Amino acid sequence: MSPVRPMARIAKAAIITAAITSSATSTQLVHRSSFHFSPLSFTRILHPSSLTRKDAINRPKHSHTRIIDARAQLSYRKNTIMLASSSMNDPLNHDVAKLKRLVLIGGGHAHVQVIKALNSRTRPENIHVTLIDLQSSASYSGMVPGCVAKLYTLDQVQIDLHSLASWAGTEFIQGKVVGMTLPAPHEETSNKQKLVHVEIKDANSDNCDVVTTKDVPFDVVSIDIGSTTRDFTTVPGASQYCISTRPISDLVRRIEIEEDRLIERLRSTDGLSNCETKVVVVGGGAAGIELSLAMRARWGNILKSTNNGDESPIKSLLSITLLDSNDELMPGESLACRTALNNLMEKYRIGVRHNLIVSEVTSAHVRVTSRSENNNELRQNEEIPYTHCIWATGAQGHDLSWKLHEQCGISISKDRRGWILVNQYLQSISHPYIFAAGDCCEMVHRKSPPKAGVYAVRAGPILITNLMRSLTCDDGDDNTELAQYTPQDDFLKLLMCGDGTALGFRFGIPLYGKWVWNLKNHIDLMFMDLFNVNNLKKEERQKKGDYDTTQYDAATNRPPPLNPEEAAKLLVRTDDDVDFQVSWNVLRNMIAEDDYKDRVLHFVAQVTQNV
Structure with missing residues (x-):
């Protein structure tokens, strides 16, 4: 699909990018050959019938008109995207009943926005949406460390995908995507069906290993499956002895199990002498930092309560050590920020070890190799003892990315991470009917944003726009214009x-x-409230295309x-x-x-x- 030519079926639409600030912003009519969409500005795309007579008179004699505000601000009112095709609203158009299928693989931060926006009350009658996810709920990554610290329950940090899909009139298939069938490049204009292959466990069978395979047809597919924990399966002993940060439900469950064992030891011994706890967190990024602080708070409180509120023994009984492969924590931040972080880690008694590479994990030790600051000289090996080890290294791609690359030729990054490669429209560079958002993808020809949830959230409105434009274009039409996603340079x-x-x-x-x-x-909490079905039921007065x-x-x-x-x-x-x-x-x-x-x-x- 070419992103620079007018849409086939959404011709004559007006695009209004409105950023409402504390003072009124001026708008002007402009016409351009490309559409730049900032994550801090949002669109309302209207059917021509929504235009005023004055708008119609002033419209340039081109395929479409844009009304764009002078400056996109962070402050804005409730945003709506309205996508409509004049042909789809024409009762005499005989193509209107042709079914179009959108399949969403994964219930990530961008896809929950798609489900909410493209609900049965707003999307065209001929568009069917299917969500496929192995889990019935999706964890919100921003609240997970708080859950580990017991500031939230597990239910509070999860979006109920089943309920959200049911509210939206979206088909929900709980299963594992194992591959796709795609037409060869020279066959893409043919009628050959595109399929997603899903393995579903048979809930009615006594044998949990029994699975059935379902083929799900689609016209457009979007992938938002997050990422996996880097090196967890390749470093010897890591998957056997460590607690991984993904999936998040398993992280919380494993910590609860270890906590129960700790409490049992406290109850079965005299005092705290036999309850020395050494937590090692592998990974010096934001996740590792927050989890080390969370474990200090969680288990520190248990030891404190066991000792009648006396904190003095905790210093010797509970140690938290963070292993970092870099020279310093969060090196991209300012000196003032790095200093504040280092002071914080010292305040909470988090030991930080830099320039370490984990080579192996045994039942009692993390074996590391230290290196010089210039990364050229490997030094001696060392064994760091632990009672509990949490693996919180950075992100890497899912196995599904590799499978799709091998099966269908979907482009992925050449490094060992396995990111799905997309352009600035969140569109696969190898298959125009495949989109991806969030941690699982990497943008080409520009600096790709870090693997952080905020970027998946901000990509949501862009993804919605481009999925609908792809679904409503003529079959085989390469002239659909897509909205550009420009990640913000920095974030809070x-x-x-x-x-x-x-x-x-x-x-x-x-x-x-x-x-x-x-x-x-x-x-x-505001983000989670957006997908609370009880809140959504209060806002069901929506129109088609709204x-x-x-x-x-x-x-x-x-x-x-x-x-x-x-x-x-x-x-x-x-x-x-x-x-x-x-x-x-x-x-x-x-x-x-x-x-x-x-x-x-x-x-x-x-x-x-x-x-």
Whole structure:
């Protein structure tokens, strides 16, 4: 599909990119040959009948018109995408009944938005949506460390895919995708069926190993399956002795099992002398950092309560060690942020070891090879003792990516990670009817965003637009115009500490305190609320083509910006009296206005120098 020519069936549509700020923004009529879509701006795509007479008079004599706001801001109202085809609304059009099938593989952060938006009340009658996932629920990665720290229950951090699909009128198949059948490149304009192959366990059989295979036909398929834990299956002993961070439900379950054993030891011994606990976390990224803090909070509280609230023995009985392969933690952050992080790890007694590569895991030791800071010289081997080891290394691609590459020639990255390669439209570079979003894919011809949930979330509206445009184009038409996804350069990073505080990074400023945790908790709960079926049932008055892509941080009626000096003083505060909503508005205004951001940062530098 060519992304630069007008859509075949959505010709004459007007595209309105509206970013509602605290003050009104001006709009102007422009016509361009390509459509740039920022993750901080959102679209409302309207059928020509929705245009006013004035709009119709002023429309250029081209295939479509765009009304684009002067600047996309972070603050915006509830967003809706409306996609409609004049031919699909024409009762005399005999092609309208032709069934189009969309298959969603995986219930990731982008796909839950697709399910919500393309529900049976909004999508065209001739579009059938199927979701395939091995699990009946999807975990929200941002809340998992909080779940490990016992700040949330497992149910609170999971999106119920079965209920969401049922509400949306989406077919849900709980099974494992094992492959696809695709037409050869020279056959793609033929009638050869495209199929997804799914293995489904027979729930009615006493033998849980009995599976049936189902072939699911599709016209367009999208893949949002996240990632797996790097090197977990290749480092000897890791999969046998370590607790992996994926799947998340298994992570929580394994920690609960180990915790029960710890509690049993505490009950069966006199005092704490025989309950020394050594937790080793492999991986110095955000996941490893948060999990080490979570385990300190979780098991520290157990040991403290067992000893009548006395914390003094805990220092010798509970050790948490984080193994990092880099020279320092989060090297991409500013010096101020890295210093704040190092101070935090010291405060919570997290031992950090740098420049280590794990070579093997035994039942009692993690064997590592240390290396010099220039990465050229390998040093001596060392054995680090542990009682519990959590494997929290970075992400790598799913086995499914490799299978699809071998079976069908789907393009994946040439490194050992196995990412599905997509263009700026989230479209496979080898198969135009295949899309991918989230951790499982990598963008080509530009810097691909880090493997972080926020990018999958922001990709959701773009994916919805492009899936619908692909589904509503003429068969065999390569002229469908797609929306471009431009990942944001940076984002608010929030690390929970497990005790009701959090550490955040934005614009090179370290943010810390109870208010930072309250902000993180608020953001995460707002995201989960978007897919709570009880909330969705209250908003069922939707029209065909009215696709709700509301984001978790949608804001209305924001107060005027604080004075830059006051804003700077607020951001560096760590006391419990800070209102997180006020601080969040400061950060939003800094994102929206470069001049305001620069003035706030100027005063932040002054304030921190005087501390």
